[in-house]
Amino acid sequence: MDRPQHADLPVAVVGAGPVGLAAAARLIERGLTPLIFERGAQAGATIADWAHVRVFSPWEFNTDAAARALLEAEGWHMPAPDHLPTGAELIRDYLAPLAAHPAIAPHLRLNAEVEAIARHDHSKLSSEGRDAVPFVIVWRDAQGARHRTLARAVIDASGTWVRPNPIGRDGLPVEGEVENAARIAYGIPDVRGAARADYAGRHTLVIGAGHSAINAALDLIALAGEAPGTRVSWATRSGGIERLLGGGLNDALPGRGALGLRAAEALRDGRAALLSPFTARRIAAQGDGLEVAGEVGGVDTVLEVDRIVVATGFRPDLAMLSELRLALDPVVEATPALAPLIDPNLHSCGTVRPHGVVELSHPEKDFFIVGMKSYGRAPTFLMTTGYEQVRSVVADLAGDLVAAREVRLKLPETGVCQSGPALSAAERGLAGIAESGCCGGPPKVEPAACCARDEAARAVGRTGCGCGSEAEPESLAK
Known part of the structure; x- marks a missing residue:
């Protein structure tokens, strides 16, 4: 237990999404042993929630180099680099084969929900010898049994998808939001597939202005062309059509730029009613539907809708990290070195300068948050950013300090500045x-x-x- 580096212990990776599995591939590349905890029943479990959605980044930005090397050694061939995959394709053609790879599969624990991480026999208050002891991971298996596993380091790639932001501008649920949760969906429901019966022929209010909201609204608009009586109202808290356009034709990711252009065209054609700037104040049950009271442009408004889709962002779940010593910006909830690069109060260019282990380090030695969760509440994250993060972090854990600091991130410009x-x-x-x-x-x-x-x-x-x-x-x- 008191050996300095605990070289016989694995590096714990929390989350088996694209960035978590990339971290595992990088660890294997460096001769380190990963131990991957995935709360879902499959790799990419949260992606399965939006399997019907086509992402706006092509395959060339969606795969990690070390992961590709593992897969190609087993005869895998990368899909067409310029193809925009759906979430389902991302799982089927990349994450599932990677999770099943003989170098990774023995180290992957599915249905394993991490509940807490701490230093072995050290609370957050305990300093003496802290850096010399391993981490302890408390996790629960599919049967509900709890386990304690030691690790030499921890890479948290658990993402933010399971913690969507509520409707309120103040970051809190509005009055009646929790009570009427059965008629409110968060994220991007499959309105033309599994959830069609809940939306066809009904009036839905979409709240949000980012890419999740655009996808949800466009799917509902397409449903309206298939199912008579389907109506879409789209509420954004600021920006109007110009906000939705994003980078448009100036976006270096054509799929992302086209998404905004399609949304603006649908609004201009009257296929959805735009409410902006919108503030919700109260939600109440009204027969089989909902009454939404709020303001549009400062004017009191009451809407009668059947369903609400909320796509106002996500936030990190930090509860399992309460016994670790973290350094988090009070606004963005990213590390203080990363926060000013991504804080939307300062800019929203979506083109973040290269960063790696230096910007991602916490006071807790050998603990790192990577991927979407590393951005806290900030927007504009791309998979390729996470891949470079874990390359740098793993190089540092392997003792290759030069490679860890040679950050090689190259992102396509968004067209938004x-x-x-x-x-x-x-x-x-x-x-x-x-x-x-x-x-x-x-x-x-x-x-x-x-x-x-x-x-x-x-x-x-x-x-x-x-x-x-x-x-x-x-x-x-x-």
């Missing part, structure tokens, strides 16, 4: 940048800037490039 006025030529000149790309390219100096235009805004005394975002984490490409 600011919603306010563009910088003038004089302001761009003052900051010493040229107009290249939708956001002027990456920042040159300012570490908190997400792009050159954001850096330029800061150089002339602004608090960022002027954009704000109510969007949820871009979980469809996480």
